[in-house]
């Protein structure tokens with residue numbers, strides 16, 4: 001039994017060090033960031049892969065005067081009815097500890113040193129890609145416009161079977177401490193739609209993208225969409241309409257249109273009431289929620305990498321359009337509403353269109369998560385027993401919030 005375990009560990013270790021895209025990851029330092037210890041869980045319950053990464057901060061928090069915070073990423077591919085689009089959530093909890101013993105009204109009053117006022121602040125945001133759209137640019141406005149451009153085909157991302165694999169690597173931080181970078185690869189059965197998620201225990205660079213320990217990068221790839229023996233048209237899929245409405249195909253298969261382009265539709269949502277969408281950023285590469293101490297959101301690089309059928313890779317423009325979610329039920333707006341069962345939420349519908357004709361391989365990389373908005377480093381360190389107590393409370397409150 002032990003030998004088997006060792007073998008498995010050895011296998012994992014070998015696989016990690018030979019891993020594919022680890023070479024583009026480098027340790028980085030961000031002044032206000034922290035180290036995190038992520039606890040990872042993956043599941044394949046009833047063939048629906050999912051993962052969660054629960055990262056408790058070590059020694060300090062990204063929020064001023066706070067001892068510990070938790071950053072949590074959750075990815076799912078199914079709901080109970082098996083009709084969910086893949087969705088990725090970021091939750092952030094911080095605890096404000098006040099040992100100013102004003103709180104002495106408790107009943108037994110025996111261990112007064114355990115009385116702390118604890119404030120939990122919470123940020124919750126989600127990203128849900130819903131369709132790959134194949135379109136013809138008909139209206140001379142850059143990018144795909146629903147109603148303006150012709151839809152040539154699509155892939156419904158809720159009707160795919162997914163697989164998930166996990167990989168990890170240890171890096172040494174700038175302070176000499178080691179941390180772990182995790183990578184999760186999710187792909188449809190035919191590998192046409194792929195997502196690679198990066199989560200790190202300390203700030204890193206992944207290629208040109210800076211990532212804090214509470215952000216996650218997602219490489220979204222569309223590969224061999226135009227090969228009809230790979231992207232096979234679903235049985236009984238009657239796609240003759242130019243609308244996406246009332247159609248029930250997992251994939252329509254590719255069209256033969258020589259001017260065909262691709263786009264990805266998605267939703268970004270939050271249930272935070274106190275935080276507003278930052279509408280000021282007109283560059284359209286970012287949707288940001290800001291409170292005083294952390295800014296959370298969703299951002300993307302405005303170029304995507306494309307490989308043509310001769311194997312030549314170039315960068316192309318990503319045209320993005322962000323609008324209110326409510327008019328886009330055809331694209332899954334009701335599903336994002338459903339995943340925020342507890343009433344209030346705000347959401348945006350995002351179209352990312354890729355300025356390339358019939359690309360073979362296409363990779364785009366949005367970033368989800370948070371970042372400290374402190375302007376001076378918070379250096380409060382805490383006794384380890386307090387940290388353990390607080391992390392327990394964090395997980396507990398998390399569990400409670402998930403149950404409610």
Ligand SMILES: *[C@@H]1O[C@H](CO)[C@@H](O)[C@H](O)[C@H]1NC(C)=O
Nearest residue numbers: 044045046047048049163164
């Ligand atoms: C996940 O479950 C599906 C269906 O039950 C199975 O075909 C697949 O091999 C499983 N994947 C892993 C990694 O176990």
Ligand SMILES: *[C@@H]1O[C@H](CO)[C@@H](O)[C@H](O)[C@H]1NC(C)=O
Nearest residue numbers: 065097098099100101113383
């Ligand atoms: C809280 O207690 C610690 C020692 O237990 C002390 O160093 C710190 O200054 C106290 N903070 C406040 C706000 O009283």
Ligand SMILES: *[C@@H]1O[C@H](CO)[C@@H](O)[C@H](O)[C@H]1NC(C)=O
Nearest residue numbers: 097098099100101102103117
């Ligand atoms: C401690 O409590 C007193 C009285 O409630 C208050 O005036 C003071 O600001 C508090 N100090 C801190 C650090 O919270």
Ligand SMILES: *[C@@H]1O[C@H](CO)[C@@H](O)[C@H](O)[C@H]1NC(C)=O
Nearest residue numbers: 100101102103104105106109
């Ligand atoms: C603790 O409670 C007592 C009685 O209720 C009160 O007189 C005292 O001011 C309280 N102490 C603090 C620090 O609030």
Ligand SMILES: *[C@@H]1O[C@H](CO)[C@@H](O)[C@H](O)[C@H]1NC(C)=O
Nearest residue numbers: 169170171172176177178179
């Ligand atoms: C950090 O990891 C390297 C291997 O990647 C190992 O040799 C080293 O001992 C580790 N250092 C600490 C402090 O754990």
Ligand SMILES: *[C@@H]1O[C@H](CO)[C@@H](O)[C@H](O)[C@H]1NC(C)=O
Nearest residue numbers: 224226227228229230231309
């Ligand atoms: C399409 O995919 C099939 C199966 O992988 C492959 O044999 C074929 O060469 C591909 N066609 C093109 C045009 O790349």
Ligand SMILES: *[C@@H]1O[C@H](CO)[C@@H](O)[C@H](O)[C@H]1NC(C)=O
Nearest residue numbers: 083156158159244247248249
């Ligand atoms: C996509 O799939 C969902 C269920 O998985 C379905 O409700 C929806 O109608 C489908 N949309 C299209 C355009 O096929």
Ligand SMILES: *[C@@H]1O[C@H](CO)[C@@H](O)[C@H](O)[C@H]1NC(C)=O
Nearest residue numbers: 228233252253254255256257
């Ligand atoms: C595209 O062209 C091929 C070969 O001419 C044909 O077999 C296929 O049915 C066409 N596909 C569509 C969607 O028209």
Ligand SMILES: *[C@@H]1O[C@H](CO)[C@@H](O)[C@H](O)[C@H]1NC(C)=O
Nearest residue numbers: 282283284285300301302303
């Ligand atoms: C918008 O983003 C692009 C690409 O990141 C950058 O080159 C450009 O300067 C930005 N424009 C503004 C107005 O921020």
Ligand SMILES: *[C@@H]1O[C@H](CO)[C@@H](O)[C@H](O)[C@H]1NC(C)=O
Nearest residue numbers: 223307308309311312360361
């Ligand atoms: C597409 O990307 C995959 C993985 O990045 C690579 O193995 C493959 O060679 C690429 N295909 C083409 C046609 O560039």
Ligand SMILES: *[C@@H]1O[C@H](CO)[C@@H](O)[C@H](O)[C@H]1NC(C)=O
Nearest residue numbers: 141142143145146321322323
């Ligand atoms: C963005 O999307 C909205 C809603 O579909 C549409 O009215 C508008 O024309 C689009 N703008 C651009 C520049 O694509």
